[in-house]
Amino acid sequence: MATSGRKSIKIEAPIMLIDGTPIWMNKNWPVDFFDWLSKTKLQVSGMKHMNNKIQLTFVTAKECTMFGLKYASRKK
Numbered sequence: 001m002a003t004s005g006r007k008s009i010k011i012e013a014p015i016m017l018i019d020g021t022p023i024w025m026n027k028n029w030p031v032d033f034f035d036w037l038s039k040t041k042l043q044v045s046g047m048k049h050m051n052n053k054i055q056l057t058f059v060t061a062k063e064c065t066m067f068g069l070k071y072a073s074r075k076k
Contacts, residue, residue, distance in 0.1 A: 005061050006061055006064055007045075007057055007058050007059075007060065007061050007063075007064050008046075008055055008056065008057040008058070008064065009055070009056055009058075009064055009067060009068055010050070010053045010054070010055045010056075011053060011054060011056070011071060012052060012053055013029065013030075013033070013052065013053055013054045014026040014029050014052075015049055015050075015051070015052065015053070015054065016051055016052070017049060017050065017051050022049035036074065037067075040066075040067065040070055042058060042063045042066060042067050042070075043058060043059040043060075043063060044056055044057065044058055044059075045057050045058060045059050
């Protein structure tokens with residue numbers, strides 16, 4: 001998912017942008033995801049909504065890589 005030196009990563013998410021407003025297609029997904037993310041103790045410095053994806057930016061590239069590894073194992 002993330003490569004060395006990158007601080008941001010895109011993941012699939014049930015979200016649509018309608019006139020620039022993010023609409024979650026599954027109301028539980030963001031609650032569950034951000035609850036899980038807070039437990040990882042990784043520092044997110046930004047987030048961008050896209051159609052069917054969100055882009056997360058982390059404070060360091062190491063945290064981005066750690067997120068990628070933890071997220072991949074979470075989905076299994």
